[in-house]
Amino acid sequence: MIPLSRAFRSFCLHHRCLSSLMEVPFSKYEGAGNDFIVVDMTSRISTPLTSGQRLRMCNRKTGIGADGVLVLQQSELPGFTFKLLYYNADGQESSLCGNGSRCSLAFAEQIGLVDFDHAGSHVIKFEACDGSHLGGKMAGGQYFVDIRDVRISDVKRIDEMNYFLNTGSPHHVRFVEHLTQTDVPGIGKEIRWKTYGKEGSNVNFVQMSLQNPRQISVRTFERGVEDETLACGTGAVASAIAAYLRHQYDKKPIGCASSQDPMTTQVLMEGGTLEVAFKLQGNIFSDIRLRGPVRHVFEGNIVV
Numbered sequence: 001m002i003p004l005s006r007a008f009r010s011f012c013l014h015h016r017c018l019s020s021l022m023e024v025p026f027s028k029y030e031g032a033g034n035d036f037i038v039v040d041m042t043s044r045i046s047t048p049l050t051s052g053q054r055l056r057m058c059n060r061k062t063g064i065g066a067d068g069v070l071v072l073q074q075s076e077l078p079g080f081t082f083k084l085l086y087y088n089a090d091g092q093e094s095s096l097c098g099n100g101s102r103c104s105l106a107f108a109e110q111i112g113l114v115d116f117d118h119a120g121s122h123v124i125k126f127e128a129c130d131g132s133h134l135g136g137k138m139a140g141g142q143y144f145v146d147i148r149d150v151r152i153s154d155v156k157r158i159d160e161m162n163y164f165l166n167t168g169s170p171h172h173v174r175f176v177e178h179l180t181q182t183d184v185p186g187i188g189k190e191i192r193w194k195t196y197g198k199e200g201s202n203v204n205f206v207q208m209s210l211q212n213p214r215q216i217s218v219r220t221f222e223r224g225v226e227d228e229t230l231a232c233g234t235g236a237v238a239s240a241i242a243a244y245l246r247h248q249y250d251k252k253p254i255g256c257a258s259s260q261d262p263m264t265t266q267v268l269m270e271g272g273t274l275e276v277a278f279k280l281q282g283n284i285f286s287d288i289r290l291r292g293p294v295r296h297v298f299e300g301n302i303v304v
C-alpha cells in the first residue's frame with residue numbers, strides 16, 4: 001500500500017478523518033456481472049486491510065462498490081502462481097468464490113504474474129481457501145477455474161424442489177417455474193436465515209429450460225452480500241449439478257455425464273452466461289470446470 005503523503009495526511013486530519021487512513025490501489029473486475037475489487041498484496045510489505053476498510057470499499061454509495069474483495073498474495077507452495085483470499089461485501093472472509101477466482105486470473109495477467117497468451121501452458125495453479133485450483137484462459141478470451149469434486153452422497157435432496165450442496169461455498173438450490181416472478185431477495189433472505197441461521201447459505205433459484213435440458217436460468221441470493229447478485233460462479237455449478245440430479249430423479253434422460261465425456265450446462269444469469277462442465281465417475285462429479293466472461297472495468301486508488 002502507498003503511504004499517505006504528509007500533505008495529504010494533514011488534509012485528512014484537517015477534515016477530521018481518521019489518522020489510520022491509507023491509500024489503496026485497486027482494480028475493479030466483473031465476471032458475468034458479479035463484481036469485485038481486486039487488491040495486489042503479492043509484495044511482502046503490503047499492509048493488510050481491515051474488515052472495516054473492505055466493507056467501506058464495497059459500499060456502492062460511499063466506496064467503490066462491489067460484491068466482494070479479492071486479495072492476491074504470494075503462495076508459499078512451489079508451482080503456485082498466487083494465493084487468493086476472498087471477502088464478501090460485508091468485509092468478512094468467506095469460502096470459495098468461483099467468479100472472483102476467474103477475475104483473479106485476469107488480474108494476475110494484468111500485474112504480470114502470468115502471461116497466458118505466451119506461456120507454454122494456458123493453465124496455472126493457485127491456492128484458495130479450500131485448497132489448490134487450476135485456472136486459465138480460453139481461446140475466445142474467457143477464463144475458467146476448476147472446482148473440487150462433489151460426491152453425490154454429499155448432495156442433500158431436501159425435497160423435489162430443494163437441494164443443498166457445497167461447491168466450495170454452500171448453496172441451497174430451489175427449482176421454480178417462473179424465475180422472473182420470483183422474489184429472490186425476499187425468499188432468498190428467508191431461506192438463508194430460517195434454514196441456515198448465522199452461518200448461512202447462498203440461495204439459488206433455478207428454472208429449467210423446456211426446450212434445452214442442458215440450459216438453466218438462475219438467480220442467486222448471496223450470503224455476505226445479503227442481496228441478489230447478477231451472477232454467482234459456485235452457485236452456477238451447484239445449480240447445474242442439482243439440475244442434472246433432478247433430471248435423473250425425474251427419469252428425463254439428458255444424456256450422461258460419463259467418465260469420458262464431460263457434460264456442459266449453460267447457465268443463464270442476470271449479468272451473463274456461465275458454462276459448467278463435469279464428468280460423473282461412479283458417484284463423484286469430477287473435472288468440474290466453470291467458465292465465462294471476465295471484464296476489467298476500471299482502476300484507481302481509494303483512501304480508506
Ligand SMILES: N[C@H](CCC[C@H](N)C(=O)O)C(=O)O
Nearest residue numbers: 094097098099169232233234
Ligand atoms: N459469488 C461467488 C460466491 C461467493 C460466496 C459467498 N457469497 C459466500 O458463500 O459467502 C461465486 O461466484 O462463487
